Amino acid sequence: MNNHSEDYCHRCGGPNTIWDAPSPLWNEVMRGGDINGNWQFDEIICPTCFMILAEKAGIATGFRVVATQVKKDLQTVTPSGRVWDEKEWMWVYPPKSESQILKEVDAIVGYGMQSYWDKGFEGSCPCFSGKKVENGKAVNVVGRCWRTSVHGQDLYVWGDHPDLVAIGQSVKRALDAQDWYGIYDIIWEDGNRDQAT
Numbered sequence: 131m132n133n134h135s136e137d138y139c140h141r142c143g144g145p146n147t148i149w150d151a152p153s154p155l156w157n158e159v160m161r162g163g164d165i166n167g168n169w170q171f172d173e174i175i176c177p178t179c180f181m182i183l184a185e186k187a188g189i190a191t192g193f194r195v196v197a198t199q200v201k202k203d204l205q206t207v208t209p210s211g212r213v214w215d216e217k218e219w220m221w222v223y224p225p226k227s228e229s230q231i232l233k234e235v236d237a238i239v240g241y242g243m244q245s246y247w248d249k250g251f252e253g254s255c256p257c258f259s260g261k262k263v264e265n266g267k268a269v270n271v272v273g274r275c276w277r278t279s280v281h282g283q284d285l286y287v288w289g290d291h292p293d294l295v296a297i298g299q300s301v302k303r304a305l306d307a308q309d310w311y312g313i314y315d316i317i318w319e320d321g322n323r324d325q326a327t
Contacts, residue, residue, distance in 0.1 A: 139176035140150045141183075146176045159184045194219065204208075207301070211299045227293045231262050231269060243304040247271050256283075256310045267291040271301055281315045288319030 139146045142287055151159075161167030161181060173288035177185075177195075184190040205216040212221040238246055245251040249261025259272040268289040276285055285305065306313040 136174050137170070137175075139179055140171040140174045141179040142176065143175055144178075146174065148179050151180060155184070155190060158189050159187065207295060211295045224296065227296065229264060229291070229293045229297070231264050231291070232293045232297050232300065233295055235304070238304050240304055240307040243301060243308075244273065247301075256305070256308070261289075264291060269294060269297050271298070273301075273305060277312050281317075283312050283314045284317055285314040286317045 135147055136146065144322055150156075151157070157163060157165050157167070159172055160170050160175075160183075170183075175180065179192075181193050184193075195277070204214075208221060211223065213224050214220075215222045234246065235243070244253075244256060244258035248258035249260075251258050255277070256275045257273055257278060259270075261270045263269075269291045270287070270289045272286040274280075276284075281306075285298070285302055287294065287301070298318070302314050302316055320325075
């Protein structure tokens with residue numbers, strides 16, 4: 131670290147980084163609430179010291195870290211199908227879809243899932259495959275039991291349907307409820323696997 135005055139915190143002496151706070155909050159914490167107030171610590175402090183000063187003065191608590199320049203794609207969907215909601219600042223389940231496929235799959239409890247997808251399903255083995263298309267968007271599923279799977283019991287899900295994740299999770303719930311040789315791992319089109327839990 132070089133000794134450029136903004137590279138270190140003028141309160142604790144530790145490293146400082148590029149960051150900012152909303153000006154009204156900054157002015158309250160660092161200038162006594164006055165835009166033209168006296169500067170504290172040359173107005174060069176680290177985020178931790180800023181939060182400590184704000185909390186000790188009773189000005190603010192519950193800080194969030196927000197990056198304005200994220201340089202990698204972040205995972206915004208959990209294996210359970212929840213999505214990151216920037217406005218709510220939490221993981222949420224997406225609003226219920228109008229998808230007929232999703233409604234039909236959600237209505238199947240346990241047995242019947244294989245024959246919903248695979249009209250030739252005979253029932254002697256839980257393996258099945260099928261495809262459904264809705265408004266030109268497809269969902270493909272393949273269920274493999276322990277005899278032909280790679281991981282134990284595999285459920286492959288791929289396609290371009292907007293509710294692909296929710297449909298896949300619903301199919302998995304029904305198959306797991308069957309307890310036919312055990313529970314399933316979902317393997318998505320991109321090769322990512324939701325391990326059985």
